[in-house]
């Protein structure tokens with residue numbers, strides 16, 4: 001199962017496209033996607049142009065309305081898609097739907113009216129509701145099963161890749177018609193730029209119409225479907241239970257848009273209605289029902305996967321762009337090998353996605369753990385932000401004086417950025433832990449949005465929006481990867497379906513609400529002495545989106561960052577230079593410390609000194625030089641500090657003074673005992689180290705963890721143990737073992753000791769690779785056996801020749 005080949009890798013694409021019928025379908029799909037995106041851009045732009053002189057609020061309504069007619073049908077009318085799907089000959093459906101869209105788009109500039117624009121845009125989407133399932137079914141029919149996953153990926157890439165292309169075409173057409181208008185005498189001249197807004201968008205609508213006509217033609221030229229009996233038994237049907245090839249394809253992670261391990265790219269794990277999915281049910285695969293709204297070409301892979309829907313599309317971007325086919329609510333998977341007649345005669349049932357039900361049911365199971373809740377919150381917050389960008393883009397560029405070409409540029413920037421982000425996501429900063437990358441990419445998207453909102457300049461806006469798109473793409477890819485790793489198969493499918501449903505709903509709301517909000521806020525000129533700052537309503541919307549995503553990134557960071565052994569800034573600093581965070585081993589090797597450092601931690605009476613003694617006997621028997629030591633008080637200075645620290649006279653000592661005294665003891669301990677021993681290659685076993693301060697003074701006395709870490713890093717010259725053994729015991733049992741009189745620390749309250757215990761356990765959970773937790777209530781022998789098992793792999797191989805002689809020459813100073 002390859003993990004490396006990028007999406008639509010040339011070889012993969014060539015492999016699929018070598019099939020002539022598929023090539024024709026692909027041409028049709030490309031043209032249709034191009035027309036779809038072009039249509040969206042043109043509708044929004046024309047809505048703005050037709051209301052150029054109107055009140056800003058009216059203009060915002062027009063823009064929002066144009067977006068709504070494109071986005072709402074797939075979300076709201078999925079039952080209608082069910083009615084239309086697979087009722088008619090698929091080839092005819094494709095050609096007729098494209099021809100209808102062509103005529104509708106051509107009629108819009110001819111009518112030149114806002115009301116017809118909205119009606120025709122809406123009708124075009126209804127045609128698209130029939131087009132998508134027919135296309136998916138055709139895809140399944142035309143492509144051999146083993147290539148279906150590739151075909152799906154290529155299809156996805158084509159649909160989303162068409163967005164920046166369409167935006168570029170739109171920008172070029174707008175510029176050209178502006179130029180023509182400016183050059184043709186008597187047409188108003190370049191001075192009144194607004195006069196050209198309508199003709200500019202008209203050009204794009206004609207282009208969209210022409211592209212759809214071409215798409216209809218190429219669909220019409222597709223080969224006639226084969227006949228197949230509707231009642232073919234599942235085993236005989238090509239779309240039976242997932243064959244090895246299908247499963248393998250499904251598990252590939254070959255696409256830059258691919259988001260999950262173990263799932264086909266962007267899709268295939270999710271199902272819109274998970275409850276109806278029958279894993280391994282051949283009939284389900286055959287009967288080909290499901291919608292994958294954001295995944296236009298999901299069919300084959302889905303069939304291969306024997307799952308229902310491809311929900312895992314790069315939702316935010318395409319739909320943020322109001323994703324034409326992308327956001328369409330129907331992607332019935334193909335009944336591979338089944339023909340249209342079979343479909344029409346009831347061989348397939350196309351069951352629509354019930355968005356509301358998915359949303360409602362999802363609430364019950366999504367977010368079972370803080371990590372998953374954090375991931376979902378993070379991912380869900382970038383959707384509306386990117387949608388808001390798309391929603392205000394046309395009005396924003398108008399305020400920046402950039403017109404339609406600028407709109408095309410902004411749109412292309414956000415999509416190209418998102419595509420690049422998704423492609424680069426799995427590779428980017430690969431030394432940064434993925435949960436941290438998720439939060440960092442969200443913060444980056446937020447900062448880019450803030451820049452776009454604050455600086456009213458077209459170039460800045462284009463760059464910032466591209467960066468925001470890229471960062472959102474990384475967030476998406478990373479989030480899906482983490483969710484996939486985190487969740488069990490069944491819950492994963494439902495969670496991703498839920499995520500997709502939430503995303504789509506949010507996209508619709510955000511893209512429609514954003515321009516309205518911008519209009520309500522309005523534009524202001526703020527004077528600073530001589531200077532005036534033009535505060536734009538559209539900029540304010542971008543600012544709000546940025547602030548919300550920034551807040552969400554902070555929440556996400558807190559929830560998902562479980563293994564924060566190093567501060568984020570440090571890890572980021574290394575990752576940006578392409579370096580991994582140095583491990584204990586690497587750091588010590590760098591300092592030529594051949595020894596091994598083992599620490600025993602735990603509460604009072606846990607048995608640390610007992611185990612330290614037993615381990616050192618064993619290791620000496622094995623022929624190693626062993627230095628057994630403890631904190632506080634293993635040096636001359638340390639003994640005095642220990643006396644100060646544990647004397648009951650000093651009850652009430654300030655927590656910081658206490659932490660510093662322990663750190664001072666440790667600094668002396670490291671410098672005069674531990675480091676020299678490690679330099680000689682000895683095995684050092686210390687009873688307590690930095691984690692005691694983190695548990696006692698950090699969790700126990702409630703001092704900030706990161707501050708204690710910083711002080712101790714300095715005190716110990718960054719020396720960390722190779723392994724820490726936590727002897728875990730309920731405090732009352734440990735204290736009971738000690739009996740008799742207690743020192744200042746032992747005499748602390750029960751709650752204090754309980755906090756210390758939880759502090760230790762939390763530290764062990766954070767860094768499981770460096771910790772071994774042992775139940776200290778077991779017998780001393782059993783505990784020693786457990787610890788020996790963990791220590792053995794750490795031991796240096798050849799026993800130093802002079803080990804025997806040295807052993808025992810470093811007596812640990814005991815009281």
Ligand SMILES: Nc1ncnc2c1ncn2[C@@H]1O[C@H](COP(=O)(O)OP(=O)(O)O)[C@@H](O)[C@H]1O
Nearest residue numbers: 604605606607608609610611737776778779780
């Ligand atoms: N696994 C064990 N089970 C029962 N008693 C133990 C165990 N380990 C140690 N002890 C006893 O508990 C007391 C405290 O042990 P010690 O090793 O000094 O703990 P610590 O160093 O963690 O304070 C000693 O009397 C010791 O004999």
Ligand SMILES: Cc1cn([C@H]2C[C@H](O)[C@@H](COP(=O)(O)OP(=O)(O)O)O2)c(=O)[nH]c1=O
Nearest residue numbers: 603604605631632662688692693696745746
């Ligand atoms: C090393 C260290 C110890 N302590 C406390 C824990 C113990 O109560 C005490 C050390 O006393 P000690 O008698 O060595 O305890 P134990 O035998 O349980 O190890 O100091 C801290 O509070 N912070 C620290 O950093």
